[in-house]
Amino acid sequence: MPYSLREDEKLEEKVNIDIIKRLLKYLKPYKKEVAIVLLLVGIVMAVELANPYFLKITIDRYIKDKDTRGLISIGVLLLILNLVSALCARARIIRMSSVTNRILLDIRQDLYNHIQRLSLSFFDERPVGKILARVIGDVNSLHNLFTMSITNLIPDIAMIIATSVIMFSLNAKLALVALSTLPVLVITLFSIQIISRKRWQVVRKKNSTLNAFTHENFSGIRVIKYFTAERYRFNIFNELAWDLRSAFVRAVRINDLFWPMVDFSWGLGTVITFYFGVRMINSGNITVGLLVAFTNYIAMFWRPITDLSNLFNNLVTSMASAERIFEILDINPQIIERDNAIDVEIKGGVEFRNVSFSYDGEKKVLDNVSFKVNPGEKVALVGHTGAGKTTIINLICRFYDAQEGEVLIDGINIKDIKLECLRRQIGVMLQDTFLFSGSILDNIKYGRLDANDEEVVQIARWVYAHSFISSLEKGYDTDIRERGLRLSTGQRQLVSLARTLIADPKILILDEATASVDTSTERLLQKGISKLLEGRTAFIIAHRLSTIQSSDKILVVENGKIVEMGKHDELMEKKGIYYTMFMSQFRYWEDKEKNLVS
């Protein structure tokens, strides 16, 4: 669902048992480690729980009996216990983090590897930012889920159970009294969380909208300045910023009740405990030390409860991240390599046999297309935008599989050839040049990772990129920056052409490869192009006639069909669609031609 940046993206969050099961699977290989961590957590907790108990003994026994030695020995014991606890805590933190981070490493890598295998249609449907959010943001959010579950959720629950067991065994009546405010508190806290959760969701949405808007504002700053739209954009920004703030205030209005409510029940619980406790002391049922210890246990009891209700929110959010991650992992790649796929040395013959194709399963983009190209032939694809030229190319590279008919290379069905083998021997130069950040050298080498520097220079000379590259301050080591911003479009195209050619492909596909190269460079390129194309089958989509005229075969594509096929002269004679298209470029002379003819 497309949406503008003035509206928010839809977000859904819920807890799902299947997802929990799948997540637990990732924990399985680390069962032993997890058990050790839990044991360590247990020890630390036990010491923590023991502290108030020792306080009770101190007050009730040693101080009352004036036992100095006992008092000091219990002090020493506390010292030792806490030392052990500190050591255990240390070990726990280290072990835990190595387990959770290891799992994270696995999940992220799994996800990334999976995405690499997905077909282009997956990428066509999603903006880069969205895929990125899965790989980075959502996996990070899982990190929280794992860390919190192991370090907080489990110990918290254990703590609640342990403190209540201790309190009840110390004195059941007092325990009941002390915990009397609990049900009210739990209900209140969870309702605060539930209400505020919805409001926080709104805050998050508003926040991401504002960010996306700001990001676009700076990516498109040129357009904004060219069209003096500063004020217009600023007004929208101001509105979005205000929306975010209002959403935030709405959320905190409820959320800020949280701690005061905890404080309230705690305070009230203490008052009640004292009220009954004092009476019980008077009637000789309990000791002073016990009452003091009890107030400490109550404190210990409250903390995990507040933790849990806080955790609840985080868990739900992280669960949504997990769901989104699994959603991607569940998408099957459409292009699958057959088990018996072979490695072949491609000569360059390409054949389409009754190929039909549709991106969405409804509208046919290619309709029963058949043609045959011999190795070494130069083929020009001509036709209007959207006629199906790029689709033909996508099928030759097997970025998509045809629904009907078959695509053959040297007589072998394309599906029987190993994908990597196929693509290694086909060089594609796309209309939209994409260069990676890093040096020009590295970018050209991307075509053949083991190419040496001389080969790179040689190729750059061939495509007439050498002169501009060497005129740069750092020559081939010039950093191209993100998306090649420092180079002009034409220069980027030349670098990209060098990258394609260094791989020495048997089949070369040029999709508007040099549209933005200026004419004098293009002219040079043309002179050298016959050398570049030597021994390769070439498919060329171009708008320039000079390129088209000199090709061995011209395929005229219209509405997904091949309507004309042949050499330039043949097609001109035919006076069909190609003729009309060709002449449209010369309409300037058309009238004069008519005069001349008449």
Added chain:
Amino acid sequence: MDLESLRRGIRKNLVFFVLSILFSILALSLDMFNPRIVQEIIDGVIIGGRMEDLSRLLLFLSIITLSRVLLGYGRGYFMDLGGSALASDIRVDLLKHLQTLPLSFFDQINTGELMSRIKEDIDNVWFTFGFALMFFVEQVFYFIIAGIILFGINRELTLLIVLLLPIIGYIAYKLEVRIDKVYGEISDQGVRLNTTAQEDIAGIRVVKSFGRERHEIEKFFRENHRNYELNVKQAKTLASYGPWMDFLTNISIAIAITIGGLFVIRETMSVGTLVAFSTYVSMLVWPMRMLGWLINALSQCRASLKKIDRFFKEKPEREVIGNPVMLKEIRGNVSFRDVSFKYKDEYVLKNINFELKEGKTLAIMGTTGSGKTTLINLIGRFYEPWEGEILLDGVDIKNISLEVLRSAISYVPQDVFLFSDTVLENIRLGSQVPEEEIIKALETARAYNFVMNLPEGLDTIVGERGLGLSGGQKQRLSIARALVRRARILILDDVTSSLDMETEHYVQRAIEKHYGDFTKIIIAHRVSAVKNADEIIILENGEIVERGTHQELLALRGRYFDIYQEQYGKYILDFEEEMV
């Protein structure tokens, strides 16, 4: 650092901050009574047997609790109100300022950096002013009051505990410093991880067409693994300080109770006092544990403020240089007189001269990097010329206000950018344009039919987050966007290279027909796009090397002739020579 914006924001929201601090201090003061009351209950009621005092004491305790709850809510809420308002105010100020900066500023900076200023750095300020600073005030208050009370109860014991405090504080500080360093590394690594993935996904076609998936996976794995190592390192750092802090905290309370117990045995202290004492000790220790965290938060905020301030100090574009001249009506005569432009000591444009009369067309051709785009950017004063002057209707453009000047020009830039918004909004960009103007522009740009075939026509959302359009479709919307403004000067920067020949031809003729009275400047590579221009200039290394009409330039048999021959081939050349 003179952060006018921060100061203004604080002043504007001062009432929230003051109220919050006031509530906080009141709540804390009440808090201090708690251990005293408990002490009273133990010593007076339980041990002393004065049962009649219990109800009174418990009533006190209840009142304190209740007031603390109310005050606590007020404190939190006002703090959030103040913090969010402050952050929002600074953010709005910053964006407003950034939009006034010249393009040269944006040339040097990437969007990621701008984003982190406007997002993370301002969030840091928010966090500090809306939370950390308040917390700091509270902790100091806590510490001082608890210290004083403790001293009042038992001087020797307090001194003993106070000796432990610097150690806890030091460990806490040390932890923050180390953790902060690792955290910095992690966040740098996060950026690398992100960039690696982003490049791969953005360039997935390239990756796939070279069959480089495995290479990309390995590349990502290296970054992913480094990320893992750093996270483990962070945990190790945490592990080497955190538990010791807990240890010292627990021990200081244990010491207080053990030694305090000795006092009780010697009957120099009551049991109630001992209990109260241990509570005050934990109040004293807690701020120490937070010390490192606080120092860190404050220094991070300082660093963020510095970065934000650097942006605020950037000079905005100058509205008018020299004496402002009011133009009643802009006709669209453009002239360049000896204009030169330098970028980093290198001439990008040298001695450019031309006179372009209203309604006429100037075409510019030239190799990549010859200065064509720079030249047209000078007209809207997106950059200021180094030497020479540019005149609009005879007035130096320096003397014309930016808004007037720029609204006289419509650009169709080389790189098309569409916002994630509806087609309509993308074309209007905030200006009020009647519907028929929009339709006319769309028709001229040959975009009307495809727009009407979009799922929701003009209201279809396009751009990064919307419906994917082809390069040619985007280009046509970009042309329509420029046309609807009806500015006197229309600049087309290499717009037709992603259009096929027929569309190019159509658009050219349509512009001529419907917007023929505009002054036009066209940058192009194709002869077909420039041949009808009133003057064609050929740029090379920032200088004009050839100029004239199509016929004149052909007769010259120079560079233009070469280009022409190359593009039209022998066929048509013979044909035309026959005609001539």
